[in-house]
Amino acid sequence: MSGVTHPRVVEEYKQENGEIPFRKWLDALREDDPRSAQRIDARLARVAIGNLGNRHTVGEGVKELILDFGPGYRVYFAEDGQTLVILLIGGTKRGQSADIETAKTYWKKYKELKNENKKGRPKEK
Numbered sequence: 001m002s003g004v005t006h007p008r009v010v011e012e013y014k015q016e017n018g019e020i021p022f023r024k025w026l027d028a029l030r031e032d033d034p035r036s037a038q039r040i041d042a043r044l045a046r047v048a049i050g051n052l053g054n055r056h057t058v059g060e061g062v063k064e065l066i067l068d069f070g071p072g073y074r075v076y077f078a079e080d081g082q083t084l085v086i087l088l089i090g091g092t093k094r095g096q097s098a099d100i101e102t103a104k105t106y107w108k109k110y111k112e113l114k115n116e117n118k119k120g121r122p123k124e125k
Contacts, residue, residue, distance in 0.1 A: 007049055010085045011084065016113070022075075047085055052065070054068070064077075077103075078103075080110075
């Protein structure tokens with residue numbers, strides 16, 4: 001590895017009903033634990049400049065940012081290309097198994113919708 005990082009666009013997965021699971025989780029955390037929410041925001045700012053830090057692949061294209069504070073917060077995401085990071089859901093170590101399955105489901109739906117949108121577009125000349 002060269003150690004070279006590149007900026008990334010960070011977006012949140014949006015369900016077809018308009019809900020944004022990651023935003024919902026983070027907003028609730030802001031109410032319960034504002035200091036941890038600030039630390040998560042700081043971590044996501046580092047992701048945007050290309051520093052993904054401590055992370056693991058959890059399967060099916062989904063990855064987990066590990067945050068070693070509080071109850072062991074986790075942020076589940078996937079990468080769409082080289083520069084786009086899609087935030088899927090957040091959680092804690094305790095709910096990790098269920099959160100991973102939910103994140104995988106969201107990622108699968110994201111890709112399906114993206115493919116449907118590509119099929120529906122007129123071809124460029």
